[in-house]
Amino acid sequence: MQLNLEQFALRAKNKEPENKKFLSNLKKKDPRKVDDVFHATHEEVFEELDCLTCANCCKTTSPIFYQNDIERVAKALRMKPGDFIEKYLRIDEDKDYVLKSSPCPFLDADNYCSVYEDRxxxxxxYPHTDRKKMVQITDLTFKNTMVGPAVFEMVERLKKMAKF
Structure with missing residues (x-):
């Protein structure tokens, strides 16, 4: 699957209302069936798509850093957790630790993560599309259709299935 992030952003924006409605309606479906179809589609898409060709998630958004994450990444970087927080993190409006800037400071020019083993x-x-109880995270999945070409592609495929 060839990626053009500008085309992706335009397509995602154009499909935004349709995708929001579709994902919202999944809450009314049998959660096990939704999981089964989502997980199968997740596997299909990631057989075709290599995250290293994109890394849009790492370029545009920040993960939440929990205390365990902070300690693990700081240790990998041979830093004290407090120094790691001071250098890389801020507290967002939800009172969560997130990166101060994007793209992620640990993303290199080839889209590899320098702290991958300790991320x-x-x-x-991410992108959370192989989790159980997908019907509970349809709002997050919708947001991720605007960030991740893989998530967008999964939703496009799901919309075409007769079951949905």
């Missing part, structure tokens, strides 16, 4: 839990789980 935050939110990065490990």
């Amino acid at each position: 935050p839990k939110a990065c490990r789980e």
Whole structure:
């Protein structure tokens, strides 16, 4: 799958109302069926798409850093947690630690993560489309259709399925 982030952003914006409505309506479906179809589509899309060709999530958004994440990444960087917080993090409007800037300071020019083995839990789980109880995170999934071409593609495929 070839990626053009500018075209993706335009397509995502154009499909925004339709995708919001579609994902909102999934809350009315059988949660197990939604999980099964989402997970199968997740596998399909990631067989075709390499995150290293995109890294838009790392370029445009910040994960939440929990205390365990802070300690793990700080240790990997041979820093004290307090120094790591001071250098890289801020507290957002939800009172969560997030990166001060984007793109992520740990993303290199080839879209590799310099702290990949020690990355935050939110990065490990992104884009969250293989989680159980997908009907509970449709709002997050909708937001991620605007960030991740893979999530956008999954939703486009799900909309075409007869079951939905």
